[in-house]
Amino acid sequence: MRVVFLLTQDRGGPADLTVSLARELAGRPGGPGITVMGPASLADAGCPGDLLVPLEVRSKTDLRGFRAVRALLAKLAPDVIHAQDRRAGLVASFAAGTATPVVLTFHGVPDTAAGRWVQAGPWQGRRPGVAGGSRMAADALVSRRVRFTVAPSRAMAAFLRRELRVPHARLRVVHNGVAVPAPRGPADGLLTFATLSSFAPCKATPVLVEAFLGLAAARPGTRLLMVGDGIDRAQCEGLARQSPAGRQVEFTGHRTDVDAQLGRADVFVLPSLNENLPLALLQAMAKGLPCIATAVGGVPEVLDSTCGVLVAPGDVAALRAAMTAVAGDPDLAARLGSAARQRVMQRFSLSRCADDHLRLWSEAVGGRR
Numbered sequence: 001m002r003v004v005f006l007l008t009q010d011r012g013g014p015a016d017l018t019v020s021l022a023r024e025l026a027g028r029p030g031g032p033g034i035t036v037m038g039p040a041s042l043a044d045a046g047c048p049g050d051l052l053v054p055l056e057v058r059s060k061t062d063l064r065g066f067r068a069v070r071a072l073l074a075k076l077a078p079d080v081i082h083a084q085d086r087r088a089g090l091v092a093s094f095a096a097g098t099a100t101p102v103v104l105t106f107h108g109v110p111d112t113a114a115g116r117w118v119q120a121g122p123w124q125g126r127r128p129g130v131a132g133g134s135r136m137a138a139d140a141l142v143s144r145r146v147r148f149t150v151a152p153s154r155a156m157a158a159f160l161r162r163e164l165r166v167p168h169a170r171l172r173v174v175h176n177g178v179a180v181p182a183p184r185g186p187a188d189g190l191l192t193f194a195t196l197s198s199f200a201p202c203k204a205t206p207v208l209v210e211a212f213l214g215l216a217a218a219r220p221g222t223r224l225l226m227v228g229d230g231i232d233r234a235q236c237e238g239l240a241r242q243s244p245a246g247r248q249v250e251f252t253g254h255r256t257d258v259d260a261q262l263g264r265a266d267v268f269v270l271p272s273l274n275e276n277l278p279l280a281l282l283q284a285m286a287k288g289l290p291c292i293a294t295a296v297g298g299v300p301e302v303l304d305s306t307c308g309v310l311v312a313p314g315d316v317a318a319l320r321a322a323m324t325a326v327a328g329d330p331d332l333a334a335r336l337g338s339a340a341r342q343r344v345m346q347r348f349s350l351s352r353c354a355d356d357h358l359r360l361w362s363e364a365v366g367g368r369r
Contacts, residue, residue: 208224227252286348
């Protein structure tokens with residue numbers, strides 16, 4: 001089987017998952033032929049050069065990019081095309097023609113339409129506006145052109161059926177998966193909370209900084225590691241500067257060495273307002289970190305009271321209380337971290353995710369029309 005992954009973005013969950021799956025499947029004896037079509041910078045994210053065909057599609061109206069995709073697909077003649085972001089899905093659904101089945105993974109709902117998706121928090125029920133409504137309408141159209149729309153969580157599958165009216169026969173749930181690295185080594189004496197973030201508004205990073213600063217004022221032996229970059233970073237840095245405890249907050253900027261950064265942490269925190277099935281959470285759990293996350297999207301399908309702590313989105317006090325509880329009980333932290341690692345190994349490993357994709361593609365090829 002020949003599979004082409006199509007991407008138009010070079011970072012974030014879709015890119016990380018694509019690169020991981022490509023490496024996993026290409027390394028299997030007798031596995032499928034894998035090609036990744038996407039930005040050249042995917043090589044910086046770990047995509048091997050022999051799998052990557054550099055390609056840029058800068059917007060949904062990029063005709064030059066569209067023609068390049070169509071020409072490359074004709075040359076590669078894949079058995080199935082898997083689009084891993086919404087622009088890639090739009091392009092593939094029109095460039096592939098009718099002979100080659102297209103699969104599209106719906107990784108998340110844009111913030112402009114999140115009010116129709118989130119079931120709790122300050123964004124619940126927020127009207128999508130023209131931009132959000134238009135994007136949802138376009139997504140609904142594309143979902144009817146592709147062979148299968150993939151939801152990484154049951155919550156997302158329910159949303160796609162309810163809001164986009166994706167036909168049940170064309171909808172599949174394939175949970176995300178991550179590689180399971182070596183567990184975290186011994187702590188260095190300081191208690192370090194960490195998050196991996198794009199610093200987009202949906203990530204609610206200012207909520208985390210505010211919660212931490214309230215905790216850190218009474219706990220000088222704690223620190224907060226903010227890994228990533230984005231629009232809300234300046235606000236977070238401003239909050240830190242206004243507090244005496246601000247020197248206990250470190251901003252690393254965008255990093256590609258995720259495992260190394262998680263190795264510096266003792267507790268992982270995900271304060272998001274809008275998530276589907278976040279890879280960052282799975283990576284932290286796989287590392288054996290106790291995790292605190294908001295109960296949004298598909299997060300409760302991964303994390304529950306047996307292996308982590310769930311809090312309401314947007315609630316600074318609840319987040320601070322959860323962080324304080326974990327910080328004050330090393331035995332609890334150790335139990336949660338061990339259980340989180342076991343949860344990923346049993347249900348959300350990269351190997352399992354790759355197997356599920358192979359079955360999906362076989363079904364798509366077998367059902368081509």
